[in-house]
Every structure is written in structure tokens, then in C-alpha cells.
Amino acid sequence: MSTTTKERELSISVLKFDPYNKESKPHMETFKIEETLGMTLFIALNQIRENFDTSLQYDFVCRAGICGSCGMLINGRPGLACKTLTKSLDPVITLAPLPGFELIGDLSVNTGKWMHGMSEQLETWIHEAQDQEELDSRRLEKPEDPDVMDEVFELDRCIECGCCVSACGTYRMNEQFVGAVGMNKIARYMLDPKDARSDEDMFELVGGEDGIFGCMSLMGCDDTCPKELPLQSKIAYLRRKMVALR
Amino acid sequence: MKIINTDVLVIGGGLAGLRTAIGAKRRGHQVIVLSLVPPKRSHSAAAQGGMQASLGNAKMSEGDNEDVHFADTIKGSDWGADQNVARMFVNSAPKAIRELAAWGVPWDRVRKGTHTSIINTEKVEIKESDEAHGYITARDFGGTKKWRTCYTSDGTGHTMLFAMSNQAIAEGADIHERKEAVRLIHDNGRCHGAIVRDLITGELTAYVSRATCIATGGYGRMYKVSTNAIINEGIGHGIALETGVAALANMEAIQFHPTAIVPVGILTTEGCRGDGGVLRDVDGYRFMPDYEPEKKDLASRDVVSRRMTEHIRKGKGVPSPYGDHLWLDITILGKAHIEKSLREVRDICLNFLGIDPVKEFIPVRPTQHYSMGGIRTKHTGESITLTGLFSCGEAACWDLHGFNRLGGNSVSEAAVAGMLVGEYISEFVEDPLNRKGILTDKLEDFCDKSAGIIANLLLNDGGEDAYEIRNELENIMMEKVGIFRNGDDLKAAVDELEKLLLRSRKITVKNKSHASNPELVMTYRVQKMIKLALCVAKGACDRTESRGAHAREDFPERNDKEWLKRTITTWPDENQTLPTVTYEDLDIMSMEMPPGFRGYGKDNRIPHEDSEKRQDEVDAIREKLEAEGADRFTIQEALLKYDLPERYQGKNERLTERF
Numbered sequence: 001m002s003t004t005t006k007e008r009e010l011s012i013s014v015l016k017f018d019p020y021n022k023e024s025k026p027h028m029e030t031f032k033i034e035e036t037l038g039m040t041l042f043i044a045l046n047q048i049r050e051n052f053d054t055s056l057q058y059d060f061v062c063r064a065g066i067c068g069s070c071g072m073l074i075n076g077r078p079g080l081a082c083k084t085l086t087k088s089l090d091p092v093i094t095l096a097p098l099p100g101f102e103l104i105g106d107l108s109v110n111t112g113k114w115m116h117g118m119s120e121q122l123e124t125w126i127h128e129a130q131d132q133e134e135l136d137s138r139r140l141e142k143p144e145d146p147d148v149m150d151e152v153f154e155l156d157r158c159i160e161c162g163c164c165v166s167a168c169g170t171y172r173m174n175e176q177f178v179g180a181v182g183m184n185k186i187a188r189y190m191l192d193p194k195d196a197r198s199d200e201d202m203f204e205l206v207g208g209e210d211g212i213f214g215c216m217s218l219m220g221c222d223d224t225c226p227k228e229l230p231l232q233s234k235i236a237y238l239r240r241k242m243v244a245l246r
Numbered sequence: 247m248k249i250i251n252t253d254v255l256v257i258g259g260g261l262a263g264l265r266t267a268i269g270a271k272r273r274g275h276q277v278i279v280l281s282l283v284p285p286k287r288s289h290s291a292a293a294q295g296g297m298q299a300s301l302g303n304a305k306m307s308e309g310d311n312e313d314v315h316f317a318d319t320i321k322g323s324d325w326g327a328d329q330n331v332a333r334m335f336v337n338s339a340p341k342a343i344r345e346l347a348a349w350g351v352p353w354d355r356v357r358k359g360t361h362t363s364i365i366n367t368e369k370v371e372i373k374e375s376d377e378a379h380g381y382i383t384a385r386d387f388g389g390t391k392k393w394r395t396c397y398t399s400d401g402t403g404h405t406m407l408f409a410m411s412n413q414a415i416a417e418g419a420d421i422h423e424r425k426e427a428v429r430l431i432h433d434n435g436r437c438h439g440a441i442v443r444d445l446i447t448g449e450l451t452a453y454v455s456r457a458t459c460i461a462t463g464g465y466g467r468m469y470k471v472s473t474n475a476i477i478n479e480g481i482g483h484g485i486a487l488e489t490g491v492a493a494l495a496n497m498e499a500i501q502f503h504p505t506a507i508v509p510v511g512i513l514t515t516e517g518c519r520g521d522g523g524v525l526r527d528v529d530g531y532r533f534m535p536d537y538e539p540e541k542k543d544l545a546s547r548d549v550v551s552r553r554m555t556e557h558i559r560k561g562k563g564v565p566s567p568y569g570d571h572l573w574l575d576i577t578i579l580g581k582a583h584i585e586k587s588l589r590e591v592r593d594i595c596l597n598f599l600g601i602d603p604v605k606e607f608i609p610v611r612p613t614q615h616y617s618m619g620g621i622r623t624k625h626t627g628e629s630i631t632l633t634g635l636f637s638c639g640e641a642a643c644w645d646l647h648g649f650n651r652l653g654g655n656s657v658s659e660a661a662v663a664g665m666l667v668g669e670y671i672s673e674f675v676e677d678p679l680n681r682k683g684i685l686t687d688k689l690e691d692f693c694d695k696s697a698g699i700i701a702n703l704l705l706n707d708g709g710e711d712a713y714e715i716r717n718e719l720e721n722i723m724m725e726k727v728g729i730f731r732n733g734d735d736l737k738a739a740v741d742e743l744e745k746l747l748l749r750s751r752k753i754t755v756k757n758k759s760h761a762s763n764p765e766l767v768m769t770y771r772v773q774k775m776i777k778l779a780l781c782v783a784k785g786a787c788d789r790t791e792s793r794g795a796h797a798r799e800d801f802p803e804r805n806d807k808e809w810l811k812r813t814i815t816t817w818p819d820e821n822q823t824l825p826t827v828t829y830e831d832l833d834i835m836s837m838e839m840p841p842g843f844r845g846y847g848k849d850n851r852i853p854h855e856d857s858e859k860r861q862d863e864v865d866a867i868r869e870k871l872e873a874e875g876a877d878r879f880t881i882q883e884a885l886l887k888y889d890l891p892e893r894y895q896g897k898n899e900r901l902t903e904r905f
Contacts, residue, residue, distance in 0.1 A: 105446075153398050
């Protein structure tokens with residue numbers, strides 16, 4: 001581990017706004033803190049809240065890059081704050097909430113609500129065949145192709161952080177657009193042999209302007225996905241599948 | 247105050263809470279789930295390595311079954327676990343994993359043919375049978391006789407939680423996000439729901455329910471460094487304790503995971519060692535075989551953590567600006583394996599340490615990880631003392647883990663406990679005897695009082711700072727209630743925490759907003775956390791023996807004679823500054839597996855006279871039945887009878903035990 005201790009003074013500007021307080025107006029506030037070894041934006045924001053502004057709102061849960069809570073604009077680019085090391089940034093840092101989601105306050109946005117709505121709309125769960133008997137969990141599980149399970153896992157790694165939605169040009173123009181997160185889910189369930197839905201069923205869910213045919217292929221999603229999901233290739237795959245059904 | 251009525255109120259939207267909700271919903275009850283965060287962000291998602299279930303599909307899992315899983319779990323617990331609960335658990339784990347498979351968890355599967363694994367730093371060829379191809383596979387974990395930990399790479403908790411959460415959405419579970427239960431509503435020994443604060447608007451609502459289930463996970467965040475998510479502050483335990491009626495058990499049983507990265511304390515899974523990684527010291531020397539020749543790097547977690555600490559104390563640690571650490575070496579596993587099966591670990595190392603574990607060693611140190619203690623319940627998940635209050639998962643102490651939990655048994659417990667408690671809680675609300683609700687005037691009193699408590703916090707002008715108090719709490723726990731404990735430090739911790747509790751009643755909240763107010767949240771939470779910390783420290787101070795993760799330097803023996811009992815802490819009077827501590831004996835004469843030697847280090851026990859007596863009984867029963875040609879199920883039943891909800895009774899099918 002590196003032990004260089006050349007401390008910098010960081011100047012962190014945060015967008016402050018409380019939509020529940022009528023007197024509050026959106027504005028930037030700047031805080032100066034000393035950088036420490038291995039400092040992440042999680043550590044920096046906690047220091048700011050403890051020492052300068054106890055009202056500052058933001059969301060962290062796992063602080064390890066796996067729960068998807070802390071998506072925000074870091075110098076204008078969507079990313080996870082918890083795994084962003086300050087040393088990877090210039091000492092002047094600007095933080096703003098992810099656009100496209102309901103603002104709770106300051107850096108906190110309601111991605112959970114958005115994702116829940118997306119899940120309901122696209123029915124992001126395994127659909128059993130109509131004639132399938134109720135699961136008897138005492139019996140052996142159904143064998144699956146190991147390679148197919150690996151592929152499903154690859155797409156199942158999405159943490160619903162919302163970075164792809166905030167980075168999406170199409171979503172800016174059409175708030176009904178399901179985003180890369182939604183299309184990735186559909187690709188995931190199409191791959192999964194346990195899901196009995198046909199390609200036609202999936203077409204009903206994403207086969208329009210709010211889905212695969214709305215995407216302008218700007219690929220902001222693919223550029224910003226913190227889990228590096230293969231969004232570009234999956235969107236292309238889904239489009240090929242859906243074109244065939246049109 | 248607004249009032250919302252429901253049959254079942256589940257507090258906590260992780261694996262255990264969601265599974266409980268699905269169970270009760272399927273039985274036709276109205277269910278509301280409260281969650282501090284969107285459920286998919288819950289700490290269950292952070293589980294990496296896997297879920298134990300004795301499927302026995304893979305070559306290295308052959309011969310595995312409930313009996314082997316049971317024995318591993320009881321030994322792992324240092325005989326502190328409830329054996330009835332452990333039996334319920336091992337029988338249900340295969341059912342829980344098969345259900346999760348059907349709900350979409352893409353479990354890693356057996357591939358027929360030969361593959362190479364690293365075992366004891368040697369390359370070993372393992373041949374999987376054609377018949378097992380496509381069934382759920384398993385990896386090795388610490389303290390287990392067979393390879394039993396099923397997984398999806400090292401993102402197992404994530405895929406489990408997403409499948410569970412999606413299933414909850416599919417079944418129309420009513421989930422209320424960003425809500426915090428700040429008080430339980432209770433009257434005359436009966437729980438009637440909770441007073442709930444909206445973390446966005448600050449509004450208080452009374453959720454009145456017939457049955458309430460706390461599934462809020464662990465309380466690890468009372469330590470300065472912990473692998474836990476920052477929401478694991480034990481608030482569910484706090485509101486239970488503050489009823490003065492519900493009890494907490496074995497709060498001193500705190501697990502330290504051997505391999506969290508230094509300094510930030512993020513976990514790297516036990517799967518690193520399960521898959522063949524090893525620990526090394528400042529000289530690059532693999533030291534674990536010297537201490538534990540049999541299980542080596544894969545001894546139980548409490549054992550490995552202590553051996554690492556001993557080794558660092560001998561001067562063999564690697565110096566760093568954050569104190570000494572050791573190395574976790576997974577370079578021997580190779581790039582392909584790490585990229586497939588340990589990719590989260592690799593990401594964490596790249597992101598937070600700037601190192602690539604394919605080529606470099608990972609700096610690790612034992613770190614607070616899991617809470618074996620929790621809300622004391624019966625095997626049904628219901629509090630023994632507060633009717634209508636249930637608890638499950640890490641939050642609860644139905645007592646599956648005793649004084650040390652095995653790796654892979656946590657997410658497994660969460661899924662199983664939710665599955666079983668979902669049934670038991672349904673039975674409770676279906677019973678006409680439990681229909682009686684709370685009187686309106688009593689409820690109104692409760693609402694007014696709760697609103698008053700929050701309002702007063704904002705008016706309080708004692709001059710203390712919430713963040714400062716929180717930091718002091720974390721430091722006391724870190725320095726004085728750690729891996730190795732001693733009477734002097736523990737006494738000092740209790741004294742300091744008691745003073746801190748008094749100070750926490752004088753916090754001035756500078757931010758006066760009634761709505762979203764992180765400082766106010768910190769204030770009411772830290773007051774609860776100090777009470778919980780006192781339960782931990784006092785329990786540890788009074789327990790003059792070493793058992794599992796509770797290791798006393800001044801009392802190194804496991805003392806079955808005097809200490810084969812559960813610590814019970816309550817807080818009957820809100821003006822108390824220390825918890826009330828009592829004990830609950832474990833009955834050896836009803837155990838299937840009487841206390842014995844765990845197999846680590848030297849045999850350092852003060853035995854209980856009943857242990858030998860019961861062992862003779864057990865041996866005689868087994869011998870007799872074996873002579874009669876009885877199968878393992880009959881023998882097991884003769885030794886210990888356990889209860890299960892009707893829906894989840896029955897044997898588990900295996901490739902070698904076909905129906």
C-alpha cells in the first residue's frame with residue numbers, strides 16, 4: 001500500500017436544496033477539508049456533515065460499491081461516491097444529485113421509488129409457466145446449463161444505482177423511457193430458462209419508443225455503469241430480437 | 247397522528263424481513279414492510295461468499311446431509327446454539343435454496359468432468375459426475391466438513407436479495423421505504439405495532455398491527471471499524487430493549503471476520519480461503535498451519551481471527567500507517583478463477599486499495615462482522631416475554647449460532663428464518679385468541695408520548711454533540727470490547743459507557759428541522775446504541791469464561807460447568823443506566839449433541855457433569871437403533887424432536903437420496 005502523505009486541501013462544492021422547505025433555493029455551498037490517505041467521497045462527505053453542515057443530505061449504505069445507494073454527479077458525471085477516491089480527482093470537486101429522479105434533498109434522490117416502478121412495469125421477476133405445479137422444495141432442484149447460469153449472473157449484477165438513467169440522453173427527452181437498467185432486466189429474464197415468458201411477451205414490455213426503439217444509442221449508460229455491465233451489447237442484442245418481432 | 251392498520255408489520259426489508267412478508271402474504275394476511283432504505287440496498291446484498299445448504303451435489307460435497315451440517319453448526323457455536331433451532335435450520339436450508347433457485351438466483355452449477363482446485367496450496371484435480379451436471383454446486387468454507395456453501399461468484403447476497411425483493415414485488419407486498427420504527431407500541435405484555443418516522447418528511451405515523459416482526463440485521467456499527475453497512479446500528483434491538491419487556495440475548499457474542507481490508511474494513515469473503523487462498527505474515531510466511539494443523543486457514547472464524555491477532559502480537563504483522571495487518575494471498579488461485587469467482591473482491595481491491603489481487607497480496611485484519619446476539623425469541627420467532635413481537639434473521643437470537651456463526655450460515659439463516667417465521671407469524675394472527683387490539687385512549691397516549699420524545703430532543707440544550715458521543719462510543723467498543731477481552735478493560739468500558747449514556751441525554755441538536763434531519767436521527771439512534779453497547783460490554787464483563795467469539799484472556803477456559811447459559815439483558819426502567827442481566831440455562835440432557843471438544847488448539851474445557859451422562863445416553867440409543875437397522879432419520883428423531891411448520895416438513899431429496 002502506498003504511504004505517500006502529501007496532503008491536499010480539497011474544495012468540495014455541493015448542490016444544496018431542500019424541496020420540502022419553501023424558503024430553500026438551490027445553491028452551491030463549498031467546503032474545504034484536508035485530504036487523508038485513502039479518502040473516498042464517503043469519508044469526505046461524512047467529515048463535512050460532522051464538522052460543517054449537520055443538515056447535509058446524502059445516501060450511503062454499504063460504502064463498498066455494491067448496494068447502489070450513493071449515485072451522484074461527480075464533476076458532472078454519474079458515479080458511485082463511495083468508491084470514488086478523492087486522489088483520483090482534482091482538488092476542486094463538484095457534487096450534485098443524480099438528475100432524472102425525485103429529489104429528496106441535497107445529494108439524496110429517490111432512485112428506490114423509480115426502480116420499484118420500473119420493476120412493476122417490466123415485471124422483473126421469474127414468470128412460471130401457467131401449467132406449472134406449485135414448487136415442491138423438498139424435491140431436487142431443476143438442473144440448469146452452467147454456462148447459461150453464468151450469463152444470467154453477469155446481467156443479474158446490476159445494482160439499480162440509477163447512473164445509467166441519469167447518463168441517458170433519451171431519458172432526458174422521454175421520462176417514460178425504461179433506461180438501460182430496464183432493458184438489461186429484460187435481457188436477463190429472456191436468457192433465464194426458468195422464465196416462461198416468450199419473446200412476444202417481452203416485446204409487449206420493451207418493444208416500443210419507451211423501450212428498445214427509443215434508445216438513441218448514445219451509450220452514456222455503458223460509459224458510466226459502475227458495475228461495467230455489457231449494456232451496449234445487450235441493448236444491441238435486444239434490438240435484434242425485437243426487430244425480428246416487429 | 248395518522249394511524250395505519252395491518253395484520254403483520256415487518257420492520258426491515260432485507261432477506262429475512264422480505265421472506266417473512268412473502269410467507270404471511272401467501273397465507274392471505276395484510277402485510278406492510280418498513281425499510282430504512284430501498285430493500286435492494288439492504289445489507290443482505292453485501293454477503294459475498296455464499297449460502298450453506300447440504301445439497302451434496304458436487305464431488306467434494308458428497309455424503310453431505312442435514313446431520314453433517316447440524317454437527318458443524320453446533321461445534322461452530324461452541325455448543326452455545328439451541329439444538330432444536332439448529333435442526334429446524336439444517337432441514338430447511340435445502341428447501342430455502344431450491345425456492346430461491348426457482349425465484350431466479352442463478353446459482354453456480356456443477357460441470358461434469360475434471361476441474362482443478364487449489365487445496366492446501368496444491369493443485370488438485372476433481373472429477374464431477376455426469377449425473378450431477380447442472381445441479382447447484384458448492385465451495386469450501388471455514389469450519390465445515392464438506393463443501394457446502396452454494397454461491398453466485400462472490401455476489402451471493404446480491405443475487406439472493408434481488409430475487410427475494412423481486413418476488414416480494416411480484417406478490418404485491420406493500421413496502422414503505424425510508425421509514426424508521428422509533429418505538430414499539432405495547433401494552434400489558436402485548437406488542438401492537440410501532441411508531442414510525444418518515445425519514446424524508448419527519449412525519450410520525452402509528453402502524454398498528456396484530457403481529458410485528460423485527461428483521462433489522464445486526465448492531466455492528468457500534469464499533470469504529472466494521473464490515474457492516476452503515477445502517478446496521480441495531481435500532482430494531484434498541485426499540486425492543488426500550489419496551490422494558492422484550493429481552494436481548496447473548497449480546498456479547500460478536501463475530502470478528504478474519505479478512506476485512508485495511509483500513510476501511512470492507513469485507514473480502516471467506517471464499518478467498520475456501521477457494522484456496524492463504525494468510526501470510528510480514529515475512530510472506532503461511533502461519534496458520536502452525537497454529538491449527540488440521541483446519542489451517544479454514545478454521546472457524548473466531549479461531550482464525552484470534553490466531554491472526556496472536557501472530558500480530560508476536561511482531562509478525564505488517565506495519566502500516568493504520569496499524570499492523572497481515573496478508574491474504576489469493577494470487578495462487580490465478581487470474582481466470584479470480585475474475586470468475588472472486589470478482590467483487592477484485593473490484594474492492596482495485597477501487598479501495600489500488601491493488602490487483604491477481605498479482606498482489608491483500609492487506610487484511612480481523613474486523614467486527616456479525617452479531618450472534620439479538621432479540622431473544624422462541625423457535626417460532628416470537629419473543630418469550632412480549633407477545634405479538636417476532637424477530638428473525640441476524641436481528642434475532644432464536645439461537646442458531648451460539649457464540650460463533652459459521653461462514654455461509656448467515657444468508658442461509660435469513661432465508662430459512664423468514665420462511666419459517668412467515669408461517670408461525672401467520673398462525674399467530676390466525677388464532678382468534680390474538681385478535682384483541684389496543685384501546686384507543688392507550689394508543690393515543692402512546693402516540694403523544696412518542697411525539698413528545700422527538701420534540702424534546704430538538705428543544706434539549708445540554709450542550710453535548712451527537713457525533714462526538716457516537717465517536718466515543720465506537721472507540722470504547724473498539725479498544726475495550728474486541729477480539730481478546732479482559733476484566734479490567736471490560737469494567738472500564740462499562741463505566742465509560744454508563745457515563746456516555748448520561749451525556750447522550752444532554753445532546754443539543756443544532757439543526758432544528760422536524761423534517762429530514764440527519765443530526766436528529768443520529769441523536770435518537772446513538773441513545774439506543776449506547777444502551778445496546780452496555781448490554782454487550784456488561785454481558786462480556788460478567789461472563790467469566792471463553793466461548794466462541796467471546797475470548798477472555800483472564801478466563802481462557804470454556805466453562806460448561808458454570809456458563810453453559812444464555813445471557814439475557816433487559817431494560818425494565820428507562821431511568822436505569824445499566825441493563826438488568828439474567829441467565830437462561832441450556833439443558834444438556836435434551837441435547838442431540840452434548841458438549842465436547844471443538845477440535846481447535848488444546849482442549850481447554852471445564853466440563854459439565856451432565857455432558858458425559860448425556861453422551862452415554864446418546865451413544866446407547868444410537869447403538870441400539872443401529873443394531874436394529876434403523877436409518878439416520880429414525881436415530882435423529884429418537885435423540886431430538888423438533889417442530890416445523892407443516893408446509894416445510896419432510897425430508898430433502900438428494901442425488902444419493904432419491905424419493
